[in-house]
Amino acid sequence: MNGYWYGPYSYSSYVPYVQPVAHDQSEERMQIVIRLIQEAIADERHDELFYDYLLSVAPTEQEKKVITGIRDDERKHRSLFRQIYTQLTGQRPPITGEGETFQKPASYLDGIEQALMGELKAFEKYRVIYKYIPSQYRDTIFEIMTDEMKHASYYNWLYAKNK
Template structure:
């Protein structure tokens, strides 16, 4: 049993109201991770341009373009969240070093692992945000990242299939 001061009574634990500030991550941690995600925007843009240019089929290109377009949306959402809590805009670096992958497929593998790493970071961002409105925005981004990982797996499977049946 738990004593609930709002009700002036003891209630079962499962009725205990959630604390509005209870979280295992802080807003400061979330904002730092958002800032890092935004600052990686230019390198990501160059990476997607590379993958689209190197894609061997129109189907691959369309898949990667859809992922890139989602990433642009995510960047806008993260900028909005960051500005809502800090009142500031994040400046993206202008000079970026882009390391071209050794091949298209190596780039796809790198992208797949990057999406999964992003899921881990975005979970921490979501946990540090203080209200549902912004947490729901990050949940949308998180589910898109999982969708992207599946799409990259599709590309890898299509590539394998092309190799086996050619």
């Protein structure tokens, strides 16, 4: 047998079937990507504000350092999504969430839990973007997705530490 062995298929002989994408289906997928990127820009801004609040109530310097790193990543993600949106559409993304406020959580622990769930939801959304976005943007989306998983892990640690 040639190649590597993966279950019932050898690596060298197995080629997955990929259904051709009709032009209108491709356009529809691009519209989904653009809409989800617009949502991601607004979501990342909301997360940044929310994490600023968590930072203000974090009980230790270690926790503040972790949340600061996550907040800074959210700023980076927002910037990356804005760049991708501009490249895909030829236009700047609409301004959203600039005067935005958010509902303060009942406690620091509740805020950590909300942040954890938000990071996991973001990952799910970004996975759809990754699936449909042109391939030249996939490395950037992958970086953002792995950051979201890292953030979820940190928030899980913060939650366990403060429970």
